[in-house]
Amino acid sequence: MPKQKSKLTTVNAEETLVWTGVSSNQTKAQKEFNDALRKHKEVLDHSKEIEPLFQMVNETYLKEVLPEIEKQKKLERKRFEVMCSILLEEKLSFGKMQREFLRRYLLDICTDSILEDPSFYSQFRDQLETKLERMDRLRSKIQMESKIKQKFGFEIDLDDLNRTQFDSEEERSSHEEKYREFREKYEEYRSDYFKGSRSKSSSKKSKAQMEKEKKILESERLLSTDINTLFKNLAKLIHPDKEQDPILRERKSKLMTKLSGARDNMNIAEILEIKMQVDELLPNQQTDVSFHDTSIKRFVGIIKSKIRELEDSIRQRFFSHPLMADFPEKKITKETLTTYLTRVKKDNVMVTLAYEKEVEQLTKEPKYIKEMIKELQSLGVQF
Template identity: 80%
Template structure:
């Protein structure tokens, strides 16, 4: 693209420029082109991540989840054996040992109650002291009474919060039973936060905040002018009425619809994305638009913002997966992911074996529970 001419008497900073490969690019133009390349690379990276995400999900479903289910089953089995040793007095304990074990098991019971109320409920009743049971029921009754007064609905908190069900039909029946309360509660929360936001908006704005908003409005006005220019140039290139090729005409028509919608809402980022698509569709017909350096710098800011959004969406999707909590690599690659997943699988197999060992030892030799108590105390576990 030939070098753009400067306006008469214009300073170097005000030179009119746009994209191109001129050796006389300004700093702003170089930053713009660099941002475009980074944006394209990030888009490509988001596509490359997809098969890696499928690998993570398949590993989780086919190899890790079965191990976790084994561990959960073994954990319940171990818990039941430990309760049996304590409650059926199969072993002699010192007073402090007995109390430590009782409170440890009760803590585990309370933490796991919602997973399987039918399993943990009866054991909690046996592990609790009379005073602990009275306090738990008193608090529960207080909360249920407060809910009754606020929403006019009778509920059972122990039943409402459970997550373990024997069938999908039972789950659906449970959800239906408490649907009215959940809907009213969500309305209540929405009203509460809406009220807080309203109060916050009525607070007097600081001088700094007012100046910031004023600058933002001025920047938006300048961008509006630039975007109108870009819109007109793009519209000339992709107007479908002038296209003879039916396939190209259809693609231009879709782009024109998107462009018009983006222009109506002044969606600057969308218009810039459409510009990239137009340049790809029509590589020999560049959008011949000229802007001041200051305008291009604003475009650079928008493109960088889109890049951050893309990178955030990649990270959020990838690292929100339960299997990726400990993945520390900054750059995800097939090699680093394979190595990480192999370690995760081995770690889970080791945990399963450790549970199996403890269950076997507790079954064959109940006094092993005293070694477990000593180990827990050495780790600083207190109640």
Template identity: 90%
Template sequence: MPKQKSKPITIKTEETLIWTGSSSNQTKAQKEFNDALRKHKEILEHSKEIEPLFQMVNETYLKEVLPELEKQKKLERMRFELMCSILIEEKLSFGKMQREFLRRYLLDICTDSILEDPNFYGKFRDQLETKFERMERLRYKNQMESKIKQKFGVEIDLDDLNRTQFDSEEDRESHEEKYKDFREKYEEYRAEYFRGRGTKSSERKKSKSQTEKEKKILESERLLSTDINVLFKNLAKLIHPDKEQDPVLREKKAKLMTKLSGARDNMNIAEILEIKMQVDELLPNQQTDVSFHDTSIKRFVGIIKSKIRELEDSIRQRFFSHPLMADFTERKITKESLTTYLKRVKKDNQMVTKAFEEEVEQLTKEPKYIKEMIKELQSLGVQF
């Protein structure tokens, strides 16, 4: 905070007012506030510096990693189809346990991927299932469809309902229209269910500590609103552009006034206090004639620290919600650490693609290679 030449304002109160005066006379609360505000500025600057790094992550994902993932998806399907062909068409003799392991492994892939492409995986599922497994699956499916009809009065096909792949946009729209009635009824049921749970929860008697906590929050919000309004009025008097004759100064004041109004509407005390410092720098001979008690300053510190946590969380959330950042372990995101990480991710994906290519090539040339694959899967602990 810049040093202010004006003398502290004297107002009769029970507490010593602070905020104005030279920095050498700052109280502990003022110093804590300045530290918090400085940290808030640093995080804001950091969030701007982070943007090009996020773009680097996104560009790597779109140009380098996504094409590899698409290749892997195609190769994985080819690998699956070759393995099914070897088993179903009996191109190789297997021991009883080997055959059952392979059948269950491939059936598991069908179950996990059926919604991705029902036509492709459905035909293999029908060939891999035993009669008993098919009967159990259909029995469970019919049971669930019957319950849905009883509950919502609508007949549906669960396999078709959960379909995610469509041949065209018209096919998608037709599917949505077909199940529109059921989805609307289901959403109404969910809303009613959660409303009922919310009512039961609200009917519980609040504890004394909960009541006291809520009172403190409401009082804190009331005091904050008062502090913001006091500061807003004092700042608005100084920077209202309509009263300024100098065109350059009028433009600067207009920009500050717009920022100030937005900060007031959003109850953003951190931004208002930063605007206050900008006003003090813009108008060094017209300091804002307002002071605050230590209690208010401490409240500002708490709010600014909360804003800092929100900013840090938003930065982390934006980065680590990206599919490429799941394994990033560094505490601090820097260009150097990110570049090293992205190189490793690209290399790892290229290695996975190569492994799939080699397996597809081996299965195509030499079907008995599948027995080596079974051994490897078993050594990795795959069980059914």
């Protein structure tokens, strides 16, 4: 007895899109299709559930963590200023190695932080640098500025170019305008350089790579054929020009717009979701969509690809947030997130308190700086 033909349709109140028919009559590809579409729906639902959790992270960051970080920056600068004062004003006697270690340590802080506030850190850099170090730094700067002039035809001051702190938005805008033409030429050069690098690498493709690309292109061509077939079947049903009922015409028009966009983007998952909406809108005129297993497998591949994109998008949005760098859990839930954020807030308060304690001790007892030097050396800090 021949197998009954399975077809794509919608079933039950949940509007789950599946291949219907007795399970034993479904092919392996049809079962994989059902599983992939269910997974796609689960990930879509998960992305909606994630939104309030992301808002919780952002609110914690803006209202509680960021203010602590700002306090820490101010305390770190104060700590640096007090340490420089102890060294440069000779408030304490140091051994030769201790003095040199401290000088280099503070000079490194200057180098790392000078772009944040040039006017503050440059004054200390000038006092901490040796004559030889200053000459080397200025020589390197002049050489780089000369190369830029030769390459791009612009005379620029690198210290000014890399400045990030401004007293007003007007000053920032003026600075951007001053170097706008140079930055545009530099970005154009970078773009051409990397384009050339890609061209060289593409010219060295192996036979296996070329065959793989050929198969991918063929698969995309076949997938395009399948999607166009489904698109045409649906478009016949929902073309608004053929509809007399004004309410139905408006709904069909919206579906047609969505369908055209999904076809243009080759988004089979979205087309199938539109198919589900069409079947609900026109229950007596459902399309009988049937494909060979090879077509169904291509659908499964594109749906799985959309699932990966959704999952990557969720991860990227969450874990690109500065507060989520150390989140230990694979699955994000309200409970795990609340525990994590509580620990982050507590840790930040402790860091602030540690800075406050160091600033207070350095101010009251300058000799405490020697304990700090020992601790830094024990941690392997070298110059």
